[in-house]
Amino acid sequence: MAKASRSNPVLTVDLERTRHRLVEAGGEVFAEKGFKDATVRDICQRAGANVAAINYHFRDKQSLYAAAIQYAHSCAKRYDGDMATPPKTSVDLRLRAFVRAMLMGMMEDGKPAWHGKLIAREMAEPTGVLSQIVMQTVRPRFLILSGIVRDVLGPGASDAEIRRCARSIVGQVLFYHFAKPMLVHAFPDERFDASAVDGLVEHIVTFSLHALHGIAATNAKSRRATRKRTGRAR
Amino acid sequence: MAKASRSNPVLTVDLERTRHRLVEAGGEVFAEKGFKDATVRDICQRAGANVAAINYHFRDKQSLYAAAIQYAHSCAKRYDGDMATPPKTSVDLRLRAFVRAMLMGMMEDGKPAWHGKLIAREMAEPTGVLSQIVMQTVRPRFLILSGIVRDVLGPGASDAEIRRCARSIVGQVLFYHFAKPMLVHAFPDERFDASAVDGLVEHIVTFSLHALHGIAATNAKSRRATRKRTGRAR
């Protein structure tokens, strides 16, 4: 076991390595199977470490889970950048960027998609321990999307209406994550991985913009009518 | 234990009762926690039965799960009726009925919502054993929705486009199921149970109809342009 590594500065890195490998393997398995169904033996095996390594480097399975989410969160910050495009771009492009970043963050294979998958799991069945971190991720993104929606609906739109529309858009995106197993089974000829993201983005943006513009037009019409009525009444 | 029940015809019903109570308790727990996280001890306790009862009346936990889904499926047929309203009603009403039935089937509390919750679980992580039954439920409903979408988009819409739009509608509905824990946490002032269904239906239908009509209008315009071009070319 002890081969060609003596008093080597690389070793101090190697020491940190086990801890780091555990976080990476943990993120992978947690995202794949969820907190409960992920076993420490599976994680340690993928990390090439002993079963006791988790309890040595972290306190327990739960702390490793926390570390994995924290790590994924710090790695995935770039997606947040992609989501919040300069506010002076056209709403079309801004919505497209948001939807694309969110879809990519969940459908990609490998490391970059941990965060999206972990957050999606926390949405459906929160472990409680990390609702703060989830909220630090979910809420800002939701605010970005709300800003885009508000810019389409116009300044007269109520907060409740903006929230509902934002949820409709998020729902369309998350559908391809949560229902993916069923989609793959029901439509074997279609693809639902990263290679399909472009097409999905195109549809979701088109669908949602038509909906938003339609709602905006209806609102404007009803506001004109209201103004006319109240104007005469006064 | 043996009290006032002797040679009573009710007893033969009581015998069937244990089996039936197991199915009901099983459906409840499976819908609540999923197949893996549901324990036979929990199910038997809620059914007021011994631990060995599951292995006596059914072969094992998996067979009980199958029986529970089958039972929920037969009970929930009425929702399918609600979904498929007479094809000559206005698309507005038909879409509203579909969305409402689907939402109710998942958000309701108690027995009637088992089916919806169980199917939602199978969508996200199929147990494999019952993909047939899921398909018997999911595919017909999807076809109903596709019919409604087609009637809005017009006869010229492609199958792929209809599928995408139907998924956008289903995604909006399922969002309130999968992301419910997060919604409750993030918006404590709002309600996301059966009492909120009416409002959710109203928004989803409005949002989706605007989207569909917008897409239909765009399609019609582009088809007119194509017809004009090819017409002159000939």
Add this chain to the structure above:
DNA sequence: TGACAATTCAAACGGCTGTTTTAATCTTAC
């Protein structure tokens, strides 16, 4: 090199899981 701390390892622990066993109880029919 030798003492000391940091890390790894195999093994075992207690707890919970689904399932099986064996005996007790109840139901039915003669």
Add this chain to the structure above:
DNA sequence: GTAAGATTAAAACAGCCGTTTGAATTGTCA
């Protein structure tokens, strides 16, 4: 009433889980 079958009950089983233990190994520094 009694024998035969159906159902229930308590107890134990093997297997996997997260976690702990204590010794062996490795790295660090004088």
